Amino acid sequence: MRASDKAYATLREDIIEWRLTPGTVLAEVEQSERLGVSRTPVREALSRLSAEGLTTAAGGRGVVVTDISLEDIDEMFELRETLEGKAAALAAERGEHAVFEKLHADLLRAPELISDTDPARHEYYALVGRLDEAIDAAISNSYLAQAMRSLRVHLVRVRRLAADDAPRLHAAAVEHAAIAEAIAAGNARLAEAATTMHLNRSLSHVKATHSQH
Amino acid sequence: MRASDKAYATLREDIIEWRLTPGTVLAEVEQSERLGVSRTPVREALSRLSAEGLTTAAGGRGVVVTDISLEDIDEMFELRETLEGKAAALAAERGEHAVFEKLHADLLRAPELISDTDPARHEYYALVGRLDEAIDAAISNSYLAQAMRSLRVHLVRVRRLAADDAPRLHAAAVEHAAIAEAIAAGNARLAEAATTMHLNRSLSHVKATHSQH
DNA sequence: ATGAGCATCAGTGTATACATTAATTGCCGT
DNA sequence: ACGGCAATTAATGTATACACTGATGCTCAT
The missing domain is CATH 1.20.120.530 (GntR ligand-binding domain-like)
Structure with a gap:
Protein backbone atom coordinates (compact mmCIF):
# COMPACT_ATOMS: atom_id res chain seq x y z
CA MET A 1 0.00 0.00 0.00
CA ARG A 2 1.31 3.39 -0.95
CA ALA A 3 2.03 5.89 1.80
CA SER A 4 -0.26 8.44 0.16
CA ASP A 5 -3.10 5.91 0.15
CA LYS A 6 -2.55 5.25 3.82
CA ALA A 7 -2.53 8.96 4.64
CA TYR A 8 -5.65 9.52 2.55
CA ALA A 9 -7.54 6.59 4.07
CA THR A 10 -6.62 7.56 7.63
CA LEU A 11 -7.50 11.22 7.27
CA ARG A 12 -10.73 10.42 5.42
CA GLU A 13 -11.76 7.98 8.12
CA ASP A 14 -10.92 10.48 10.86
CA ILE A 15 -13.01 13.18 9.21
CA ILE A 16 -16.00 10.94 8.48
CA GLU A 17 -15.99 9.56 12.02
CA TRP A 18 -15.86 13.10 13.39
CA ARG A 19 -12.57 12.45 15.19
CA LEU A 20 -11.32 15.46 13.24
CA THR A 21 -13.99 18.08 13.78
CA PRO A 22 -14.90 20.89 11.36
CA GLY A 23 -12.55 23.85 11.52
CA THR A 24 -9.54 21.74 12.46
CA VAL A 25 -6.53 22.87 10.47
CA LEU A 26 -4.53 20.04 8.95
CA ALA A 27 -0.94 21.25 8.70
CA GLU A 28 1.30 19.19 6.47
CA VAL A 29 4.20 18.76 8.87
CA GLU A 30 1.92 17.99 11.81
CA GLN A 31 0.02 15.31 9.88
CA SER A 32 3.15 13.84 8.32
CA GLU A 33 4.54 13.29 11.82
CA ARG A 34 1.27 11.87 13.13
CA LEU A 35 0.93 9.46 10.21
CA GLY A 36 4.59 8.54 10.01
CA VAL A 37 5.08 9.52 6.37
CA SER A 38 6.72 12.49 4.71
CA ARG A 39 5.00 15.66 3.56
CA THR A 40 4.68 14.55 -0.07
CA PRO A 41 2.07 11.80 0.40
CA VAL A 42 0.29 13.99 2.96
CA ARG A 43 0.00 16.75 0.36
CA GLU A 44 -1.37 14.25 -2.10
CA ALA A 45 -3.92 13.04 0.45
CA LEU A 46 -5.02 16.56 1.39
CA SER A 47 -5.35 17.40 -2.27
CA ARG A 48 -7.69 14.45 -2.80
CA LEU A 49 -9.72 15.30 0.28
CA SER A 50 -10.16 18.88 -0.89
CA ALA A 51 -11.29 17.66 -4.31
CA GLU A 52 -13.95 15.58 -2.54
CA GLY A 53 -14.99 18.54 -0.44
CA LEU A 54 -14.13 16.96 2.91
CA THR A 55 -11.53 19.66 3.44
CA THR A 56 -11.27 23.19 2.13
CA ALA A 57 -8.06 24.94 1.11
CA ALA A 58 -7.83 27.95 3.40
CA GLY A 59 -5.80 30.36 1.29
CA GLY A 60 -2.20 29.45 1.88
CA ARG A 61 -2.65 28.50 5.51
CA GLY A 62 -3.24 24.78 5.38
CA VAL A 63 -6.52 23.04 4.77
CA VAL A 64 -9.38 22.93 7.25
CA VAL A 65 -11.98 20.23 7.80
CA THR A 66 -15.19 21.30 6.09
CA ASP A 67 -18.19 22.10 8.24
CA ILE A 68 -21.70 20.76 7.65
CA SER A 69 -24.43 23.20 8.55
CA MET B 1 0.95 32.54 -10.03
CA ARG B 2 2.03 29.23 -8.63
CA ALA B 3 3.83 26.81 -10.90
CA SER B 4 1.25 24.12 -10.18
CA ASP B 5 -1.53 26.50 -11.25
CA LYS B 6 0.30 27.22 -14.45
CA ALA B 7 0.82 23.51 -15.16
CA TYR B 8 -2.82 22.79 -14.35
CA ALA B 9 -4.17 25.62 -16.49
CA THR B 10 -1.96 24.72 -19.46
CA LEU B 11 -2.73 21.01 -19.38
CA ARG B 12 -6.44 21.64 -18.85
CA GLU B 13 -6.53 24.04 -21.77
CA ASP B 14 -4.62 21.60 -23.97
CA ILE B 15 -7.03 18.80 -23.17
CA ILE B 16 -10.19 20.88 -23.62
CA GLU B 17 -8.95 22.30 -26.92
CA TRP B 18 -8.15 18.76 -28.09
CA ARG B 19 -4.46 19.58 -28.57
CA LEU B 20 -3.86 16.64 -26.26
CA THR B 21 -5.99 13.87 -27.71
CA PRO B 22 -7.58 11.01 -25.74
CA GLY B 23 -5.20 8.18 -25.00
CA THR B 24 -2.16 10.44 -24.81
CA VAL B 25 -0.04 9.45 -21.84
CA LEU B 26 1.13 12.36 -19.73
CA ALA B 27 4.43 11.32 -18.18
CA GLU B 28 5.59 13.48 -15.31
CA VAL B 29 9.15 14.08 -16.48
CA GLU B 30 8.07 14.74 -20.05
CA GLN B 31 5.45 17.33 -19.02
CA SER B 32 7.71 18.94 -16.44
CA GLU B 33 10.26 19.59 -19.20
CA ARG B 34 7.61 20.85 -21.63
CA LEU B 35 6.09 23.23 -19.07
CA GLY B 36 9.38 24.33 -17.55
CA VAL B 37 8.55 23.35 -13.97
CA SER B 38 9.64 20.46 -11.80
CA ARG B 39 7.79 17.19 -11.31
CA THR B 40 6.09 18.25 -8.06
CA PRO B 41 3.69 20.85 -9.48
CA VAL B 42 3.07 18.60 -12.49
CA ARG B 43 2.01 15.82 -10.15
CA GLU B 44 -0.30 18.23 -8.38
CA ALA B 45 -1.80 19.34 -11.71
CA LEU B 46 -2.29 15.77 -12.94
CA SER B 47 -3.90 14.89 -9.64
CA ARG B 48 -6.41 17.72 -10.02
CA LEU B 49 -7.13 16.80 -13.63
CA SER B 50 -7.78 13.19 -12.65
CA ALA B 51 -10.14 14.32 -9.90
CA GLU B 52 -12.08 16.28 -12.54
CA GLY B 53 -12.11 13.29 -14.84
CA LEU B 54 -10.17 14.93 -17.66
CA THR B 55 -7.42 12.36 -17.17
CA THR B 56 -7.46 8.84 -15.80
CA ALA B 57 -4.76 7.27 -13.65
CA ALA B 58 -3.52 4.27 -15.60
CA GLY B 59 -2.31 2.00 -12.82
CA GLY B 60 1.16 3.24 -12.00
CA ARG B 61 2.06 4.01 -15.58
CA GLY B 62 1.27 7.69 -15.84
CA VAL B 63 -2.11 9.24 -16.52
CA VAL B 64 -3.87 9.23 -19.87
CA VAL B 65 -6.20 11.80 -21.39
CA THR B 66 -9.78 10.55 -20.96
CA ASP B 67 -11.74 9.64 -24.03
CA ILE B 68 -15.29 10.81 -24.78
CA SER B 69 -17.36 8.25 -26.60
C1' DA C 1 14.73 -22.05 -32.26
C1' DT C 2 12.09 -21.16 -28.35
C1' DG C 3 11.10 -20.35 -23.69
C1' DA C 4 12.32 -18.96 -19.21
C1' DG C 5 14.91 -16.22 -16.18
C1' DC C 6 17.67 -12.37 -15.14
C1' DA C 7 19.32 -7.84 -15.79
C1' DT C 8 18.72 -3.26 -17.10
C1' DC C 9 15.94 0.74 -17.44
C1' DA C 10 12.35 3.90 -17.35
C1' DG C 11 8.96 5.59 -14.75
C1' DT C 12 6.42 6.68 -10.60
C1' DG C 13 6.57 6.98 -5.25
C1' DT C 14 8.85 9.10 -1.33
C1' DA C 15 11.84 11.93 1.37
C1' DT C 16 14.09 16.10 2.19
C1' DA C 17 16.43 20.42 1.38
C1' DC C 18 15.60 24.94 -0.19
C1' DA C 19 12.60 29.03 -1.75
C1' DT C 20 8.87 31.85 -1.01
C1' DT C 21 5.01 33.80 1.00
C1' DA C 22 1.99 35.37 4.49
C1' DA C 23 0.92 36.09 9.25
C1' DT C 24 2.14 37.52 13.73
C1' DT C 25 4.54 39.98 16.87
C1' DG C 26 7.32 43.54 18.51
C1' DC C 27 9.17 47.97 18.12
C1' DC C 28 9.13 52.65 16.93
C1' DG C 29 6.98 56.90 15.97
C1' DT C 30 3.31 59.92 16.62
C1' DA D 1 -1.56 54.44 24.20
C1' DC D 2 -2.51 53.31 19.63
C1' DG D 3 -1.47 52.45 15.02
C1' DG D 4 1.51 51.26 11.38
C1' DC D 5 5.64 49.25 9.57
C1' DA D 6 9.12 45.97 9.57
C1' DA D 7 11.38 41.77 10.91
C1' DT D 8 11.03 37.17 12.13
C1' DT D 9 9.03 32.82 11.76
C1' DA D 10 6.25 29.22 10.54
C1' DA D 11 3.82 27.51 7.13
C1' DT D 12 3.29 26.07 2.21
C1' DG D 13 5.43 25.81 -2.70
C1' DT D 14 9.16 23.91 -5.41
C1' DA D 15 13.10 21.30 -6.80
C1' DT D 16 15.76 17.30 -6.69
C1' DA D 17 17.91 13.10 -5.02
C1' DC D 18 16.90 8.50 -3.93
C1' DA D 19 13.91 4.12 -3.66
C1' DC D 20 11.17 0.92 -5.61
C1' DT D 21 8.34 -1.34 -8.90
C1' DG D 22 7.01 -2.94 -13.26
C1' DA D 23 8.27 -3.76 -17.97
C1' DT D 24 11.09 -4.87 -21.71
C1' DG D 25 14.69 -7.09 -23.89
C1' DC D 26 18.64 -10.01 -23.95
C1' DT D 27 20.98 -14.17 -22.94
C1' DC D 28 21.51 -18.82 -21.85
C1' DA D 29 19.98 -23.41 -21.55
C1' DT D 30 17.26 -27.03 -23.35
Missing part, protein backbone atom coordinates in the same frame (compact mmCIF):
# COMPACT_ATOMS: atom_id res chain seq x y z
CA LEU A 70 -28.16 22.60 8.69
CA GLU A 71 -28.53 24.37 5.34
CA ASP A 72 -25.88 22.04 3.93
CA ILE A 73 -27.98 19.08 4.93
CA ASP A 74 -31.04 20.56 3.22
CA GLU A 75 -29.01 21.25 0.09
CA MET A 76 -27.48 17.79 0.09
CA PHE A 77 -30.86 16.12 0.32
CA GLU A 78 -32.28 18.37 -2.38
CA LEU A 79 -29.54 17.22 -4.75
CA ARG A 80 -29.82 13.67 -3.49
CA GLU A 81 -33.52 13.56 -4.26
CA THR A 82 -32.84 14.77 -7.78
CA LEU A 83 -30.04 12.30 -8.44
CA GLU A 84 -31.39 9.21 -6.71
CA GLY A 85 -34.91 9.80 -7.95
CA LYS A 86 -33.63 9.82 -11.50
CA ALA A 87 -31.41 6.84 -10.79
CA ALA A 88 -34.28 4.81 -9.41
CA ALA A 89 -36.38 5.62 -12.45
CA LEU A 90 -33.58 4.63 -14.81
CA ALA A 91 -32.93 1.44 -12.87
CA ALA A 92 -36.59 0.51 -13.24
CA GLU A 93 -36.27 0.96 -17.00
CA ARG A 94 -32.89 -0.65 -17.53
CA GLY A 95 -32.17 -2.94 -14.56
CA GLU A 96 -32.29 -6.70 -14.27
CA HIS A 97 -35.57 -7.45 -12.55
CA ALA A 98 -34.27 -10.58 -10.82
CA VAL A 99 -31.52 -8.66 -9.02
CA PHE A 100 -33.99 -6.26 -7.45
CA GLU A 101 -36.48 -8.98 -6.62
CA LYS A 102 -33.75 -10.65 -4.61
CA LEU A 103 -32.89 -7.37 -2.90
CA HIS A 104 -36.55 -6.78 -2.17
CA ALA A 105 -36.83 -10.14 -0.45
CA ASP A 106 -33.59 -9.59 1.50
CA LEU A 107 -34.69 -6.13 2.62
CA LEU A 108 -37.95 -7.50 3.99
CA ARG A 109 -35.85 -9.81 6.17
CA ALA A 110 -33.64 -6.91 7.31
CA PRO A 111 -35.15 -6.74 10.84
CA GLU A 112 -33.23 -9.93 11.60
CA LEU A 113 -30.01 -8.08 10.90
CA ILE A 114 -30.96 -5.08 13.01
CA SER A 115 -31.97 -7.04 16.08
CA ASP A 116 -28.54 -8.63 15.91
CA THR A 117 -25.99 -7.87 18.59
CA ASP A 118 -23.70 -5.93 16.27
CA PRO A 119 -23.94 -2.30 17.44
CA ALA A 120 -22.52 -0.94 14.18
CA ARG A 121 -25.12 -2.88 12.13
CA HIS A 122 -22.52 -3.89 9.59
CA GLU A 123 -24.72 -6.46 7.89
CA TYR A 124 -27.65 -4.09 7.58
CA TYR A 125 -25.58 -1.30 6.07
CA ALA A 126 -23.88 -3.82 3.77
CA LEU A 127 -27.31 -4.83 2.48
CA VAL A 128 -28.33 -1.22 1.84
CA GLY A 129 -24.96 -0.77 0.16
CA ARG A 130 -25.79 -3.67 -2.14
CA LEU A 131 -28.97 -1.86 -3.19
CA ASP A 132 -26.97 1.27 -3.97
CA GLU A 133 -24.49 -0.75 -6.00
CA ALA A 134 -27.24 -2.56 -7.87
CA ILE A 135 -28.81 0.78 -8.82
CA ASP A 136 -25.43 2.18 -9.83
CA ALA A 137 -24.87 -0.79 -12.10
CA ALA A 138 -28.39 -0.75 -13.51
CA ILE A 139 -28.49 2.89 -14.63
CA SER A 140 -25.67 2.48 -17.16
CA ASN A 141 -24.60 6.07 -16.62
CA SER A 142 -21.15 6.55 -15.19
CA TYR A 143 -21.55 10.31 -14.83
CA LEU A 144 -24.71 9.99 -12.78
CA ALA A 145 -23.12 7.21 -10.73
CA GLN A 146 -20.08 9.39 -10.13
CA ALA A 147 -22.23 12.32 -9.00
CA MET A 148 -24.01 10.07 -6.51
CA ARG A 149 -20.74 8.68 -5.22
CA SER A 150 -19.38 12.19 -4.59
CA LEU A 151 -22.47 13.03 -2.62
CA ARG A 152 -22.48 9.81 -0.59
CA VAL A 153 -19.19 10.73 1.06
CA HIS A 154 -20.84 13.73 2.67
CA LEU A 155 -23.99 11.80 3.50
CA VAL A 156 -22.01 9.26 5.49
CA ARG A 157 -20.76 12.12 7.64
CA VAL A 158 -24.32 13.27 8.22
CA ARG A 159 -25.43 9.74 9.10
CA ARG A 160 -22.74 9.50 11.75
CA LEU A 161 -24.36 12.56 13.30
CA ALA A 162 -27.88 11.17 13.22
CA ALA A 163 -27.24 8.00 15.26
CA ASP A 164 -29.85 5.81 13.63
CA ASP A 165 -31.95 3.98 16.20
CA ALA A 166 -33.60 0.60 15.70
CA PRO A 167 -37.13 1.93 14.96
CA ARG A 168 -35.83 4.23 12.23
CA LEU A 169 -33.77 1.42 10.69
CA HIS A 170 -36.79 -0.85 10.59
CA ALA A 171 -38.81 1.83 8.84
CA ALA A 172 -35.96 2.61 6.46
CA ALA A 173 -35.68 -1.06 5.52
CA VAL A 174 -39.35 -1.08 4.54
CA GLU A 175 -38.82 2.06 2.47
CA HIS A 176 -35.79 0.53 0.77
CA ALA A 177 -37.79 -2.61 0.08
CA ALA A 178 -40.47 -0.47 -1.59
CA ILE A 179 -37.83 1.09 -3.86
CA ALA A 180 -36.42 -2.33 -4.79
CA GLU A 181 -39.94 -3.65 -5.44
CA ALA A 182 -40.80 -0.75 -7.74
CA ILE A 183 -37.58 -1.18 -9.69
CA ALA A 184 -38.13 -4.93 -9.94
CA ALA A 185 -41.61 -4.21 -11.31
CA GLY A 186 -40.12 -1.90 -13.92
CA ASN A 187 -42.26 0.99 -12.71
CA ALA A 188 -40.09 4.09 -13.11
CA ARG A 189 -42.51 6.63 -11.69
CA LEU A 190 -43.24 4.46 -8.68
CA ALA A 191 -39.53 3.90 -8.07
CA GLU A 192 -38.93 7.63 -8.16
CA ALA A 193 -41.84 8.27 -5.80
CA ALA A 194 -40.64 5.62 -3.37
CA THR A 195 -37.20 7.21 -3.40
CA THR A 196 -38.65 10.65 -2.76
CA MET A 197 -40.60 9.33 0.20
CA HIS A 198 -37.63 7.53 1.67
CA LEU A 199 -35.35 10.54 1.37
CA ASN A 200 -37.88 12.91 2.88
CA ARG A 201 -38.36 10.60 5.86
CA SER A 202 -34.59 10.24 6.25
CA LEU A 203 -34.17 14.00 6.19
CA SER A 204 -36.91 14.48 8.76
CA HIS A 205 -35.28 11.93 11.02
CA VAL A 206 -31.84 13.48 10.67
CA LYS A 207 -33.17 16.94 11.45
CA ALA A 208 -35.21 15.67 14.38
CA THR A 209 -32.25 13.95 16.03
CA HIS A 210 -29.94 16.80 15.12
CA SER A 211 -32.12 19.44 16.76
CA GLN A 212 -31.65 17.65 20.09
CA HIS A 213 -28.02 18.73 20.21
CA LEU B 70 -20.82 8.65 -28.10
CA GLU B 71 -22.28 6.85 -25.09
CA ASP B 72 -20.47 9.28 -22.84
CA ILE B 73 -22.21 12.15 -24.58
CA ASP B 74 -25.59 10.50 -24.08
CA GLU B 75 -24.82 9.87 -20.42
CA MET B 76 -23.58 13.42 -19.89
CA PHE B 77 -26.74 14.90 -21.36
CA GLU B 78 -28.91 12.56 -19.33
CA LEU B 79 -27.31 13.83 -16.14
CA ARG B 80 -27.30 17.37 -17.45
CA GLU B 81 -31.02 17.26 -18.09
CA THR B 82 -31.59 16.05 -14.55
CA LEU B 83 -29.39 18.68 -12.94
CA GLU B 84 -30.17 21.70 -15.09
CA GLY B 85 -33.88 20.90 -15.20
CA LYS B 86 -33.96 20.91 -11.41
CA ALA B 87 -31.81 24.02 -11.30
CA ALA B 88 -34.10 25.91 -13.67
CA ALA B 89 -37.12 24.94 -11.58
CA LEU B 90 -35.42 26.07 -8.37
CA ALA B 91 -34.29 29.31 -9.98
CA ALA B 92 -37.89 30.02 -10.97
CA GLU B 93 -38.93 29.56 -7.36
CA ARG B 94 -36.06 31.34 -5.66
CA GLY B 95 -34.45 33.70 -8.18
CA GLU B 96 -34.67 37.46 -8.54
CA HIS B 97 -37.13 38.03 -11.34
CA ALA B 98 -35.48 41.25 -12.52
CA VAL B 99 -32.18 39.49 -13.19
CA PHE B 100 -33.77 36.97 -15.50
CA GLU B 101 -35.94 39.56 -17.23
CA LYS B 102 -32.77 41.40 -18.12
CA LEU B 103 -31.15 38.19 -19.36
CA HIS B 104 -34.26 37.40 -21.37
CA ALA B 105 -34.07 40.77 -23.11
CA ASP B 106 -30.34 40.40 -23.74
CA LEU B 107 -30.75 36.90 -25.14
CA LEU B 108 -33.37 38.11 -27.61
CA ARG B 109 -30.75 40.52 -28.93
CA ALA B 110 -28.14 37.77 -29.16
CA PRO B 111 -28.26 37.56 -32.98
CA GLU B 112 -26.38 40.86 -33.04
CA LEU B 113 -23.53 39.19 -31.19
CA ILE B 114 -23.47 36.16 -33.46
CA SER B 115 -23.43 38.09 -36.72
CA ASP B 116 -20.40 39.86 -35.34
CA THR B 117 -17.00 39.31 -36.91
CA ASP B 118 -15.60 37.48 -33.87
CA PRO B 119 -15.17 33.87 -35.02
CA ALA B 120 -14.95 32.55 -31.45
CA ARG B 121 -18.21 34.30 -30.49
CA HIS B 122 -16.77 35.44 -27.19
CA GLU B 123 -19.59 37.85 -26.44
CA TYR B 124 -22.28 35.32 -27.19
CA TYR B 125 -20.74 32.64 -25.00
CA ALA B 126 -20.16 35.22 -22.27
CA LEU B 127 -23.87 36.02 -22.32
CA VAL B 128 -24.83 32.35 -22.06
CA GLY B 129 -22.28 32.07 -19.27
CA ARG B 130 -24.06 34.90 -17.44
CA LEU B 131 -27.28 32.90 -17.61
CA ASP B 132 -25.52 29.89 -16.12
CA GLU B 133 -24.06 32.03 -13.35
CA ALA B 134 -27.40 33.64 -12.62
CA ILE B 135 -29.02 30.24 -12.27
CA ASP B 136 -26.15 29.00 -10.09
CA ALA B 137 -26.63 31.97 -7.80
CA ALA B 138 -30.42 31.74 -7.76
CA ILE B 139 -30.72 28.10 -6.72
CA SER B 140 -29.03 28.63 -3.34
CA ASN B 141 -27.64 25.11 -3.41
CA SER B 142 -23.88 24.82 -3.48
CA TYR B 143 -23.92 21.05 -3.91
CA LEU B 144 -26.12 21.23 -6.99
CA ALA B 145 -24.05 24.10 -8.34
CA GLN B 146 -20.88 22.09 -7.77
CA ALA B 147 -22.32 19.07 -9.57
CA MET B 148 -23.19 21.25 -12.56
CA ARG B 149 -19.74 22.81 -12.60
CA SER B 150 -18.06 19.40 -12.65
CA LEU B 151 -20.17 18.40 -15.59
CA ARG B 152 -19.61 21.63 -17.53
CA VAL B 153 -15.90 20.90 -17.86
CA HIS B 154 -16.68 17.83 -19.92
CA LEU B 155 -19.41 19.60 -21.86
CA VAL B 156 -16.97 22.24 -23.03
CA ARG B 157 -14.87 19.47 -24.53
CA VAL B 158 -17.92 18.17 -26.37
CA ARG B 159 -18.82 21.63 -27.64
CA ARG B 160 -15.36 22.03 -29.12
CA LEU B 161 -16.13 18.93 -31.12
CA ALA B 162 -19.52 20.11 -32.34
CA ALA B 163 -18.39 23.34 -34.04
CA ASP B 164 -21.56 25.36 -33.50
CA ASP B 165 -22.68 27.09 -36.67
CA ALA B 166 -24.59 30.37 -36.86
CA PRO B 167 -28.05 28.83 -37.44
CA ARG B 168 -27.71 26.59 -34.40
CA LEU B 169 -26.53 29.50 -32.25
CA HIS B 170 -29.51 31.59 -33.29
CA ALA B 171 -31.86 28.78 -32.35
CA ALA B 172 -30.02 28.14 -29.09
CA ALA B 173 -30.33 31.81 -28.15
CA VAL B 174 -34.09 31.62 -28.58
CA GLU B 175 -34.16 28.49 -26.40
CA HIS B 176 -32.05 30.17 -23.75
CA ALA B 177 -34.35 33.17 -23.86
CA ALA B 178 -37.32 30.89 -23.25
CA ILE B 179 -35.60 29.47 -20.17
CA ALA B 180 -34.83 32.93 -18.82
CA GLU B 181 -38.39 34.05 -19.51
CA ALA B 182 -39.88 31.08 -17.65
CA ILE B 183 -37.61 31.67 -14.67
CA ALA B 184 -38.44 35.38 -14.67
CA ALA B 185 -42.13 34.45 -14.66
CA GLY B 186 -41.54 32.20 -11.66
CA ASN B 187 -42.93 29.22 -13.53
CA ALA B 188 -40.89 26.25 -12.34
CA ARG B 189 -42.48 23.58 -14.51
CA LEU B 190 -42.18 25.75 -17.60
CA ALA B 191 -38.55 26.52 -16.83
CA GLU B 192 -37.81 22.81 -16.48
CA ALA B 193 -39.62 22.03 -19.73
CA ALA B 194 -37.78 24.78 -21.59
CA THR B 195 -34.49 23.39 -20.29
CA THR B 196 -35.42 19.86 -21.37
CA MET B 197 -36.24 21.10 -24.86
CA HIS B 198 -33.04 23.09 -25.17
CA LEU B 199 -30.86 20.21 -24.03
CA ASN B 200 -32.52 17.72 -26.33
CA ARG B 201 -32.01 20.02 -29.30
CA SER B 202 -28.40 20.60 -28.30
CA LEU B 203 -27.81 16.88 -28.04
CA SER B 204 -29.38 16.26 -31.44
CA HIS B 205 -27.19 18.93 -32.98
CA VAL B 206 -24.05 17.56 -31.38
CA LYS B 207 -24.80 14.05 -32.55
CA ALA B 208 -25.70 15.24 -36.04
CA THR B 209 -22.44 17.14 -36.53
CA HIS B 210 -20.46 14.41 -34.79
CA SER B 211 -21.76 11.68 -37.09
CA GLN B 212 -20.25 13.50 -40.05
CA HIS B 213 -16.75 12.67 -38.86
